[in-house]
Amino acid sequence: MPTSKLAQPLDSARGRPIPVAVRVDRFSYAIRNIVTAAQALEARGTRVRYLNIGDPVAFGFQTPAHLIEAVTRAMRDGHNGYLPSAGILEAREAVAAEYAARGVAVSPDRVVMTTGTSEGIDLALNALADEGDEVLVPSPTYPLYTAVLATINARPRYYRTDPNHEWLPDLEHLRTLVTPRTRVLVIIDPNNPTGAVYPPAVRRALIEFAERHGLTILADEVYADTTFDGPSPLLSTLDPDAPIISLSSLSKAYLAPGWRTGWMVVSATPRLDNVLAAVKKLADGRLCSPAPMQHAVVAALTGDRSHQVRFRRALAERARVTFDALNAIPGMRCVLPRAAFYAMPALSLPPGRTDEDYILELLRATGILCVYGSGFGMRPEEGTFRIVFLADPAELRAIYADIAAFTRDYLARSS
Numbered sequence: 001m002p003t004s005k006l007a008q009p010l011d012s013a014r015g016r017p018i019p020v021a022v023r024v025d026r027f028s029y030a031i032r033n034i035v036t037a038a039q040a041l042e043a044r045g046t047r048v049r050y051l052n053i054g055d056p057v058a059f060g061f062q063t064p065a066h067l068i069e070a071v072t073r074a075m076r077d078g079h080n081g082y083l084p085s086a087g088i089l090e091a092r093e094a095v096a097a098e099y100a101a102r103g104v105a106v107s108p109d110r111v112v113m114t115t116g117t118s119e120g121i122d123l124a125l126n127a128l129a130d131e132g133d134e135v136l137v138p139s140p141t142y143p144l145y146t147a148v149l150a151t152i153n154a155r156p157r158y159y160r161t162d163p164n165h166e167w168l169p170d171l172e173h174l175r176t177l178v179t180p181r182t183r184v185l186v187i188i189d190p191n192n193p194t195g196a197v198y199p200p201a202v203r204r205a206l207i208e209f210a211e212r213h214g215l216t217i218l219a220d221e222v223y224a225d226t227t228f229d230g231p232s233p234l235l236s237t238l239d240p241d242a243p244i245i246s247l248s249s250l251s252k253a254y255l256a257p258g259w260r261t262g263w264m265v266v267s268a269t270p271r272l273d274n275v276l277a278a279v280k281k282l283a284d285g286r287l288c289s290p291a292p293m294q295h296a297v298v299a300a301l302t303g304d305r306s307h308q309v310r311f312r313r314a315l316a317e318r319a320r321v322t323f324d325a326l327n328a329i330p331g332m333r334c335v336l337p338r339a340a341f342y343a344m345p346a347l348s349l350p351p352g353r354t355d356e357d358y359i360l361e362l363l364r365a366t367g368i369l370c371v372y373g374s375g376f377g378m379r380p381e382e383g384t385f386r387i388v389f390l391a392d393p394a395e396l397r398a399i400y401a402d403i404a405a406f407t408r409d410y411l412a413r414s415s
């Protein structure tokens with residue numbers, strides 16, 4: 001049989017690696033990327049202490065029983081099919097009632113149930129930013145914002161937050177970054193990775209700034225209920241007419257990160273009606289967020305929250321242990337976190353050294369895995385890194401003793 005002409009190119013493609021889309025090169029999520037180095041170490045028999053991912057369940061904090069009961073009951077009752085893409089009405093009503101109780105009047109049709117805050121970030125940025133548009137993100141940032149912008153081919157512009165001022169946004173710097181392409185202001189408050197909580201005056205200034213420039217605010221409020229001295233007010237309470245999209249989930253304050261269940265609330269201003277419609281249109285494409293877990297949202301927002309009181313107390317204690325131990329290390333400075341379970345210390349690095357270099361050496365020498373600050377948009381020479389302080393206080397003290405010993409040696413060797 002004669003060889004087909006088509007057979008030639010097919011045969012010559014055989015064995016060649018399949019190319020991936022170039023946008024993947026721009027996509028970076030250091031919190032997980034760094035795990036590869038840790039796994040290589042584990043494979044050689046070193047015990048790794050993972051302080052890279054903010055998962056309270058991994059450190060023994062337990063999902064409240066009534067939420068688990070709600071999910072299992074929903075499954076047993078047959079709530080295992082697809083849902084409307086915005087989610088079940090009961091969950092959207094529970095979210096709307098929660099926002100109303102906290103001073104933000106919003107109807108359930110402005111609530112979209114999401115696959116975690118993460119999907120809310122993805123949906124909102126896709127609805128708001130075109131290729132070449134610009135989005136203001138804090139530095140340091142939670143890295144999913146810049147990763148999603150990379151897939152859209154939109155541009156992050158980092159606004160400084162200042163460790164010398166409790167990691168609050170530098171409003172002067174923010175003002176210099178606006179261009180005709182700026183579309184969105186991302187506010188992460190309470191903040192990951194710094195643990196900062198913004199006072200009302202700063203929050204008001206951020207809203208005024210966004211209003212002056214016609215920007216939509218993406219308010220990441222996933223840590224609102226982890227503020228140590230009691231839940232933080234929602235941003236929209238300061239201005240119900242401002243164009244604010246609020247994002248949160250069951251992951252942190254309800255101790256169920258693996259359920260991938262959250263919500264987006266689009267503020268009541270008619271200026272956001274088109275954005276809400278766009279989000280719902282995009283959400284149609286992924287059918288729905290996990291169905292049984294949406295029943296747990298009802299249980300979470302209408303049921304007992306005493307676990308949050310205990311959780312906040314445990315976090316405040318760990319934050320203090322972290323602050324005291326890290327500030328006792330020569331060359332290291334750390335701001336006291338006021339919420340969540342992260343601290344962002346900075347080490348004065350010897351010339352030529354980078355945050356990544358320090359963190360990888362720390363990992364190899366001690367098995368302690370933190371994430372370097374440049375993974376959150378900081379400059380490598382600033383020497384910042386993020387610690388997740390969810391471990392038991394006694395274990396944290398042991399970890400910080402190891403970090404202190406290593407750091408002394410690292411600085412002595414490098415100078």
Ligand SMILES: Cc1ncc(COP(=O)(O)O)c(C=O)c1O
Pocket residue numbers: 054115116117118119142188191192220222248249250251257260261262
């Ligand atoms: C600031 C911030 N936003 C969003 C997320 C993602 O949360 P979720 O589990 O709700 O998707 C995290 C997770 O660590 C976070 O820290």
